[in-house]
Amino acid sequence: MSPHAEEEDATNAYQSLSETTGHDDPRWAFGSGFEDVQAEIEAPVPDGVDAADLAEYCLMLGDDALVCSHRISEWVSNAPELEEEVALANTALDLLGQARVLLSRAGHVEGAGRDEDALAYLRSDAEFRNVGLAETGDDLDFGVAVARLLVFSTWRLALLSRLVGSRDPVVAAVAAKGVKELTYHRDWAARWTLRLGDGTDESHRRMQAGLEEVWPHVEELFRTSEVEHRLVTAGVATDPAETRGEVDAVLDQVFAAATLTRPDRPGRGTLGGRGGRQGSHTEALGLVLDRMQSLARAHPGASW
Amino acid sequence: MADTGTPATGTPDTAPHTGPGTGALEAGFDATVAADRRIEPRDWMPEGYRRTLIRQIAQHAHSEIIGMQPEGNWILRAPSLRRKAILLAKVQDEAGHGMYLYAAAETLGVDREDLTERLIDSRQKYSSIFNYPALSYADIGVIGWLVDGAAICNQVPLCRCSYGPYARAMIRICKEESFHQRQGYELLLAMVKGTDAQRTMVQESVDRWWWPSLMMFGPPDGDSPNTRQSMAWGIKRHTNDELRQRFVDMSVPQAAALGVTLPDADLRWNAERGAHDYGEPDWAEFKAVVSGSGPANAQRVAHRRRAHENGAWVREAAQAWADKQAARAARKDAA
Ligand SMILES: [Fe+2]
Ligand SMILES: [Fe+2]
Numbered sequence: 162m163s164p165h166a167e168e169e170d171a172t173n174a175y176q177s178l179s180e181t182t183g184h185d186d187p188r189w190a191f192g193s194g195f196e197d198v199q200a201e202i203e204a205p206v207p208d209g210v211d212a213a214d215l216a217e218y219c220l221m222l223g224d225d226a227l228v229c230s231h232r233i234s235e236w237v238s239n240a241p242e243l244e245e246e247v248a249l250a251n252t253a254l255d256l257l258g259q260a261r262v263l264l265s266r267a268g269h270v271e272g273a274g275r276d277e278d279a280l281a282y283l284r285s286d287a288e289f290r291n292v293g294l295a296e297t298g299d300d301l302d303f304g305v306a307v308a309r310l311l312v313f314s315t316w317r318l319a320l321l322s323r324l325v326g327s328r329d330p331v332v333a334a335v336a337a338k339g340v341k342e343l344t345y346h347r348d349w350a351a352r353w354t355l356r357l358g359d360g361t362d363e364s365h366r367r368m369q370a371g372l373e374e375v376w377p378h379v380e381e382l383f384r385t386s387e388v389e390h391r392l393v394t395a396g397v398a399t400d401p402a403e404t405r406g407e408v409d410a411v412l413d414q415v416f417a418a419a420t421l422t423r424p425d426r427p428g429r430g431t432l433g434g435r436g437g438r439q440g441s442h443t444e445a446l447g448l449v450l451d452r453m454q455s456l457a458r459a460h461p462g463a464s465w
Numbered sequence: 466m467a468d469t470g471t472p473a474t475g476t477p478d479t480a481p482h483t484g485p486g487t488g489a490l491e492a493g494f495d496a497t498v499a500a501d502r503r504i505e506p507r508d509w510m511p512e513g514y515r516r517t518l519i520r521q522i523a524q525h526a527h528s529e530i531i532g533m534q535p536e537g538n539w540i541l542r543a544p545s546l547r548r549k550a551i552l553l554a555k556v557q558d559e560a561g562h563g564m565y566l567y568a569a570a571e572t573l574g575v576d577r578e579d580l581t582e583r584l585i586d587s588r589q590k591y592s593s594i595f596n597y598p599a600l601s602y603a604d605i606g607v608i609g610w611l612v613d614g615a616a617i618c619n620q621v622p623l624c625r626c627s628y629g630p631y632a633r634a635m636i637r638i639c640k641e642e643s644f645h646q647r648q649g650y651e652l653l654l655a656m657v658k659g660t661d662a663q664r665t666m667v668q669e670s671v672d673r674w675w676w677p678s679l680m681m682f683g684p685p686d687g688d689s690p691n692t693r694q695s696m697a698w699g700i701k702r703h704t705n706d707e708l709r710q711r712f713v714d715m716s717v718p719q720a721a722a723l724g725v726t727l728p729d730a731d732l733r734w735n736a737e738r739g740a741h742d743y744g745e746p747d748w749a750e751f752k753a754v755v756s757g758s759g760p761a762n763a764q765r766v767a768h769r770r771r772a773h774e775n776g777a778w779v780r781e782a783a784q785a786w787a788d789k790q791a792a793r794a795a796r797k798d799a800a
Contacts, residue, residue: 227546237537237556238768241776242783243530243564243577250557254550261546278545303779359789360782367778456602457544464659465545465602465652 202265207328210395215329216271217290217388218398220280221438222320222332223263224291227281229313230256231449232298232306239301248349252310255342259335266331282457286447287440293429294378296437296446304357304364304371311350312375315411316382318343319404328396351415358419365420373424380428382408386438498699503629506572514698517691518628519573520589521700526566527584527591529559531765535599536608544602551648552605558641565637569630585770593751594681596759603656603663603670609649611671611678611716617642618712619682627699650719657723664724671720672728679743680751682709688748713741 206212233253240246264277275283294313299305321343324336357368383405385393392398416423435441490509497504504510533556540556543549567577583589594612599605620642623635656663683689683705695701703711713732720727731744753759 231541234540234553237540237553238530238533239772239775241772241779243560243567245776245779246533246560247557247564250553250560254553254557257546257550257553261550264546281546282544301775303776356783356786357779360784360786361778363778364782364785452541456542460544460660460662462660463544463663464655465548 201330201334202262202269204330206270207395207397210328210397211391212270212272214388214392214395215397216267218392219263219267219270219332221290221386221388222335223260223267223280224289225295225313225317226256226263227260228289228291228446228449229295229309230254230260231453232295233310235299236301236306241303249306252346252349255339255346259339259342262331262335266329278457282454286442286450289440289442289446289450290438291442291446292378292381292437293443294375294382296443296449297375297378298445299371302367302371303353304367305374306371307350307353307357307368308371308375310346311354311415312379312382312408312412314343314347314350316401316404316408318347319407320399320401323399323404327398332397347411354415354421355419358416358421368419369421369424372421373426376424376426377429381436381438384436384438388438498627498697501625501627501699503632504627505629513694514700515573517695517698517700518631519570519575521695522566522570522573522631523575523580523583524590524592526563526570526580527589528595529563529566530584531591531595531769533559534765534768535595535597535761536605538599539602539605542602543605548602548605548652551652555609555645555648558645562638562641565634566631569628569634572630581773585766585773587757587766590755591765592681593754593759594677595765596754596762597673597677598761600673601666601670603653603666604674606649606652606656606667607670607674609645609647610653610719611649611674612681613642613646613649614716615678615681615712617646618708618715622702622708623700625699625702650723653723653725657725667723668725671725675728676746676750677754679709679712679746680748680754682706682712684748684751710740713743717741 206215230253233249233256236249237246237253240249260281261277264280268275268277268280294309294316297305297309299309318340321336321339324332325340327333327336354368357364359365383402385400385402389398389400393400413423415421429436429443432441487509491511494504494508494510494514497508504514536552536559537556540549540552543552567580570580571577580589584591594615599608617639620635620639624632624639626632626635653667656667686692686704686706689705692701692704696704717727717732717734729744731742733742735742750759754762757763
């Protein structure tokens with residue numbers, strides 16, 4: 162293409178602006194495959210599956226992604242290098258894409274007229290179903306951020322790779338797309354764990370400290386809720402307890418190569434047996450939601 | 466977003482190259498530029514040309530990176546998940562633009578780390594527009610519409626810049642910028658169809674960003690000492706005032722379609738000129754912002770410095786790890 166043609170193209174794009182409101186370009190929707198998934202959102206609840214359970218399960222997987230995406234987005238314009246700026250934003254965007262589909266599915270299955278935004282912006286913290294790890298802050302300490310993403314992506318990849326055969330078509334579709342995304346996230350986090358663990362004395366110390374900080378949230382990842390128990394039987398969910406062996410093996414391999422030590426810290430306790438899956442969260446989630454929801458809640462009836 | 470591509474400040478790099486034996490080289494350079502062909506990194510080029518390009522490309526790269534801040538400020542609060550995804554993707558694009566542009570600058574013999582130091586020491590500038598704060602979500606739409614829009618007017622001609630690596634980076638960047646602009650405008654269209662509070666928010670935002678957007682084209686032609694030399698070198702294709710006029714003429718019907726008023730009492734169609742007459746931007750404010758005392762200069766540079774310094778231990782670790790890997794590979798080879 163000649164430079165002149167290039168100039169005309171861009172100028173035309175500019176001049177036709179007022180006619181362009183379209184969602185025709187795939188980049189409006191973010192991420193190839195999203196449209197296909199969207200078509201599935203209204204698929205019927207599979208036979209023998211309790212709709213309320215399915216909605217709850219979609220919230221669990223969706224809230225994990227949404228809240229973790231928020232934490233990663235805090236790094237925008239704060240990353241140690243431009244390449245990491247791009248990688249972190251990309252990871253946040255992938256997780257946000259997963260969250261949007263899962264929340265849309267939860268709203269559809271629930272049948273109360275709530276869409277992805279009603280679920281993201283108008284629920285209180287006790288109504289969120291994410292695990293504590295997703296909401297853990299890092300105060301822009303790269304060691305903590307890498308540790309959190311390493312554990313989160315290793316666990317979520319193990320979950321999603323088991324969910325590609327879910328009887329719920331939306332869960333299965335998110336899993337199929339998510340496996341590719343999470344493979345990249347885990348690879349990125351593992352590479353940084355290696356560099357930091359086996360880099361300088363300071364980076365070794367800070368990477369180990371990052372792991373120690375997120376470790377109390379690990380045990381919860383393998384705790385199976387009542388809803389999950391029932392949906393495993395129904396062929397929709399996977400039992401998180403069964404991912405423990407895979408997650409441990411991957412993490413041990415990374416720790417060994419990175420000269421790091423597996424932390425030996427007790428898991429965060431439950432509140433009367435309730436954890437994140439039952440809406441019992443750390444104080445951090447309220448602050449995340451205050452920020453995430455403030456503008457949407459300030460303008461009821463607005464269209465954005 | 467992006468930079469103005471107009472070196473609005475600094476001294477003109479017009480010192481003639483007078484080294485012995487460069488006559489033929491210089492003639493070759495001039496012929497290449499005159500024929501509208503590209504100068505490539507290995508080609509001989511006048512020192513002033515090299516310095517001007519380094520300064521302009523670096524300033525442009527810095528603008529992409531600093532430009533992430535005002536919009537990044539709203540990612541966590543985006544009012545719908547779709548808008549959050551659009552904004553996150555846009556800000557990610559800007560980081561990518563910064564990377565391409567630093568890479569283009571590196572072909573001229575400087576390195577990114579050094580350019581970053583010059584930015585956080587305030588020895589190099591970035592587009593003055595980012596020294597204004599993003600105060601409402603309407604600003605996200607208006608920045609896309611007007612700021613990315615002004616950037617497109619400035620940058621489309623740079624796709625034909627005489628320096629090959631810069632021209633090629635701009636082609637890639639311009640495509641994404643025009644997408645950003647459409648997204649911004651589409652947000653504003655959605656907002657003006659919403660509540661009264663949203664319409665008020667859009668107008669208030671346009672009122673704040675209109676004049677700074679006009680200033681993105683740099684000082685008036687009479688006060689732009691670099692323009693003539695940059696045009697002779699094929700770095701610049703149009704004067705600041707030509708580009709500003711084009712931007713005003715394009716923006717007026719778009720503002721009308723949105724139902725917003727541009728805050729300029731002198732703005733009117735001039736049938737004789739076939740263009741809009743418009744008022745004079747406040748050049749005193751422009752000079753103040755460029756020289757460091759705009760509403761957000763200190764905040765922007767401090768933010769960039771903090772991110773860079775907080776990341777030092779990470780970059781050192783990556784280097785140490787790479788060195789260890791290389792040493793291990795060398796030992797393996799030796800064994
Ligand atoms: Fe842009
Ligand atoms: Fe840009």
